[in-house]
Amino acid sequence: MSYVEPLMRRNFLEYASYVIVDRAIPDLRDGLKPVQRRILTTLFEMDDGRFHKVANVIGETMKLHPHGDASIGDALVVLANKDYFIERQGNFGNVLTGHPPAAARYIECRLTALARETLFNKKLTEYQPSYDGRKQEPVFLPAKLPVILLLGTEGIAVGMATRILPHNFCELLRAQIALLRKEPIELYPDFQQGGLLDVSDYDDGRGRVRVRARIERRKDKKTLIIREIPYGTTTESLINSIETAVQKGKLKVASIEDRTAEDVEIVLHLPRGVYADEVEPQLYAYTQCEASISSNITVIRGDHPAEMTVTEVMEVLTRRLRDQIKAELELELRELEDRRHFMTLEQIFIENRVYKGIETERTSDGVRRAVWDGMDRYRMFFIRPMTDDDVDRLLKIPIRRISVYDINKYKKDLDEVVRRIKETKRKLRALTRTTIAYLEDLLERYGGDYKRRTEIQSFDVVSKKEVALQALKVSYDPKTGFVGTAVKGSKFKLSVSEYDKLLIVSGEGFYKVVSPPEKLYVGPKVLAVEELDEEAGVILTFLYRDAKKMAWAKKIHITGFIRDKEYDLIKGRQGTIDKLWVGDADRLVQLLYRPAPRQRKKEDWFDPRRLEVCGLAARGTRMGSKPVARIKLHKPS
Numbered sequence: 001m002s003y004v005e006p007l008m009r010r011n012f013l014e015y016a017s018y019v020i021v022d023r024a025i026p027d028l029r030d031g032l033k034p035v036q037r038r039i040l041t042t043l044f045e046m047d048d049g050r051f052h053k054v055a056n057v058i059g060e061t062m063k064l065h066p067h068g069d070a071s072i073g074d075a076l077v078v079l080a081n082k083d084y085f086i087e088r089q090g091n092f093g094n095v096l097t098g099h100p101p102a103a104a105r106y107i108e109c110r111l112t113a114l115a116r117e118t119l120f121n122k123k124l125t126e127y128q129p130s131y132d133g134r135k136q137e138p139v140f141l142p143a144k145l146p147v148i149l150l151l152g153t154e155g156i157a158v159g160m161a162t163r164i165l166p167h168n169f170c171e172l173l174r175a176q177i178a179l180l181r182k183e184p185i186e187l188y189p190d191f192q193q194g195g196l197l198d199v200s201d202y203d204d205g206r207g208r209v210r211v212r213a214r215i216e217r218r219k220d221k222k223t224l225i226i227r228e229i230p231y232g233t234t235t236e237s238l239i240n241s242i243e244t245a246v247q248k249g250k251l252k253v254a255s256i257e258d259r260t261a262e263d264v265e266i267v268l269h270l271p272r273g274v275y276a277d278e279v280e281p282q283l284y285a286y287t288q289c290e291a292s293i294s295s296n297i298t299v300i301r302g303d304h305p306a307e308m309t310v311t312e313v314m315e316v317l318t319r320r321l322r323d324q325i326k327a328e329l330e331l332e333l334r335e336l337e338d339r340r341h342f343m344t345l346e347q348i349f350i351e352n353r354v355y356k357g358i359e360t361e362r363t364s365d366g367v368r369r370a371v372w373d374g375m376d377r378y379r380m381f382f383i384r385p386m387t388d389d390d391v392d393r394l395l396k397i398p399i400r401r402i403s404v405y406d407i408n409k410y411k412k413d414l415d416e417v418v419r420r421i422k423e424t425k426r427k428l429r430a431l432t433r434t435t436i437a438y439l440e441d442l443l444e445r446y447g448g449d450y451k452r453r454t455e456i457q458s459f460d461v462v463s464k465k466e467v468a469l470q471a472l473k474v475s476y477d478p479k480t481g482f483v484g485t486a487v488k489g490s491k492f493k494l495s496v497s498e499y500d501k502l503l504i505v506s507g508e509g510f511y512k513v514v515s516p517p518e519k520l521y522v523g524p525k526v527l528a529v530e531e532l533d534e535e536a537g538v539i540l541t542f543l544y545r546d547a548k549k550m551a552w553a554k555k556i557h558i559t560g561f562i563r564d565k566e567y568d569l570i571k572g573r574q575g576t577i578d579k580l581w582v583g584d585a586d587r588l589v590q591l592l593y594r595p596a597p598r599q600r601k602k603e604d605w606f607d608p609r610r611l612e613v614c615g616l617a618a619r620g621t622r623m624g625s626k627p628v629a630r631i632k633l634h635k636p637s
Contacts, residue, residue, distance in 0.1 A: 024155035025162055028299040028308075028316065029140040030119070031147025033155065035075045038064040040085060041138055043111050044120050051089050051108035058104055066131040069104075076109070077101050082151050083192075084169070084450075085115035095192055096264055098234030114446055118144045124327055144324055144438075146172050146317045148299060149187070149310065160305060162298035165189035165209070165231075169450035172314070173439045179318045180436050187310050189295075193264075194228035194453040205297045205310035212459065213238070213289040217276040224276050224283070226266040230291045231454075235260045241287040242268070249472070250498075251282040285462040322435045326428065333424045340417045341383040342393060347414065348378045349394050350405050358395075371395065472496050472516045476529050483529055484519040492529035501532040503558070505540065507577045509570035513561045527580045532558075541585045541608060544620075546575040549627035551591055554620030555584075555611040571619060578631050585609050587633040594629040601626070609636075 026033050032040070042061040046052055058072045065072055080086035081095050090107030093100050101107060119141050127136040152166030168190035175185040188199045189209060198210040214228035229238055235258060245251050252274045257267040270279060284290040297308050301316075308316075349355060354374035361367045371391050379386070427434040474496055476482075477489035483504065496502070496516050505511045507525035513532055514520065532538055537559035545551050554569070561567070569577065579589075585608035592603050606623040614620060 025300050025305055026148055026153050027140050028301045030143040035065055036079055039076050047111050051110050054107045054109055055104040063135055064130045064137045073104050080109055085112055087112045096235055097260055098236045123331055144321055160298055163296045165295050168452050170447045173443050175314055176318045177436050177439050180432050190452050191231035191454045193231055195230050196457050197454045198459050205295045208292055208294040210292050215280055221276045222270045224268040227264055229264055233288045238288045245286040250286040251279055281462045325435050326431055329424055329428050336417055336421045343414050344383050345390055350402055474516050476526055478524055481521055481524045482519050483522050484517040486519045496531055503530045503532040509573040510566045510568050512566045514564055528582055530582050539583050541581040542577050543579040544570055544575045544577045545628055551623040551628040552620040553608045553611055553623050555613050556616055557613050588636050590632040591624040591628050592630040593626040
């Protein structure tokens with residue numbers, strides 16, 4: 001046991017770390033899970049401007065991804081349907097209807113222009129060996145977009161999960177511009193499916209949002225049309241939820257037509273006597289027309305998982321974008337300086353006919369020495385000291401190029417390089433302005449393709465109880481003593497909803513509060529079955545005789561209760577209820593005493609309308625001084 005325990009502990013920790021870092025949780029830097037990064041890397045390496053069969057892409061990606069073709073194909077379809085980085089050709093399924101894609105051999109894809117421009121730069125990419133050591137794959141892509149918030153993602157790892165909601169392309173870039181200008185930002189999700197969005201509880205990505213379908217009412221008030229659906233649903237799942245609610249009696253719909261093609265169009269026809277303003281809130285309450293979605297931004301940051309807010313993510317990625325642009329400009333500047341250096345050497349080498357000095361040399365060393373000696377006379381014009389590599393490059397200039405050398409054109413090209421060097425240095429000196437200009441350029445060229453689809457609104461929570469249909473028919477059968485929806489009784493027929501509570505009062509001296517039952521035995525002496533108002537409660541006024549036949553009157557107010565618990569109205573249930581009013585009494589009471597020797601007083605009168613509310617445990621008010629044989633009720637004059 002001492003050997004197995006540390007072995008299991010170590011292996012489990014390694015497995016958990018692998019699932020968290022290498023499979024389920026996205027990297028903050030490029031916003032991608034490993035399988036997504038490997039797909040995009042493969043597409044970039046295959047990129048020739050034409051479409052590639054998805055099956056081929058999957059096969060190539062398997063050289064980097066050790067988890068099989070199914071996971072690659074599924075991830076590629078999801079990524080392509082985001083419409084940002086992969087251009088599709090063929091049937092990639094439908095995120096609105098939930099229809100699956102065609103087989104991988106029938107569909108094609110390639111990188112979008114946005115992906116080529118913003119995700120890749122081989123010279124600034126850090127690589128690592130693939131799982132079998134045969135290839136190199138990026139540790140992360142040098143992305144210049146806040147991909148993690150742009151795409152959104154979900155993942156379940158060991159002991160943690162992430163759910164990042166997608167945001168709008170234009171709003172993300174404008175937020176980065178605001179951060180660069182040291183201005184506050186406020187970002188909210190945006191979903192492909194459109195719909196309505198309440199962000200009251202979003203809490204910068206640490207809370208939740210509520211999303212609703214966009215529902216249109218026809219002028220006839222008898223037809224509802226669903227034009228957009230909530231995130232996380234499909235037309236198929238939404239229609240199924242409506243049909244289920246109809247079957248359970250929670251809403252009334254005569255027929256459903258699914259006319260969805262490129263856009264969502266689900267037509268609901270309502271039955272006679274039912275109108276759109278009544279059904280619409282029921283759709284939000286009982287179907288997928290409204291959903292609550294939690295946000296939990298867990299990412300890999302610095303090789304370990306971290307929980308962040310939207311603002312924190314944007315601040316980190318905006319600083320990273322600035323550093324990325326700086327690195328690209330510095331790389332470009334080095335390349336331009338190298339080009340200017342060699343162009344200057346080449347100009348001196350050809351214009352001053354330095355190459356003539358190598359014609360009489362017979363050895364390789366002599367040729368190289370002739371170049372060094374010939375170029376040394378012009379070293380005051382060098383951009384930097386000449387090296388052996390520069391000599392090798394000069395010796396590799398073909399004769400044809402020397403013969404057609406154009407001095408004026410070469411000077412013009414060199415001036416262009418000098419101009420670009422000055423421009424690059426200017427951009428580096430004003431790096432923040434350069435970064436803002438880059439974002440504004442992306443917005444101008446691509447922003448029109450990514451307009452906000454989800455409308456932000458504030459809407460109230462629909463109470464299921466308030467919109468519930470009174471669809472349950474409850475009755476009581478005194479012959480069998482059963483009450484419920486499955487009872488064909490003759491008394492206390494009520495129409496209630498599943499959220500209502502029923503007050504059942506028995507003549508045996510107790511009451512109980514229950515949810516509408518299907519069939520519940522309550523005994524043959526039930527005096528009342530009433531719908532209970534849980535907020536206002538209910539007043540019961542009743543007359544009873546105890547075991548000694550003494551008559552009592554009692555008035556109580558029922559407010560709090562425990563469902564299905566029996567409460568005694570008569571202490572110890574030593575007696576029976578003669579008369580019950582749900583509410584205040586409306587009669588006078590005549591008490592007829594039991595005959596007894598030398599009895600002079602044979603009756604008494606009592607007015608229960610004047611009773612005060614007492615506690616449930618109280619005995620009540622005694623109505624007469626002698627045992628009562630009979631109680632008669634009279635209308636007050």
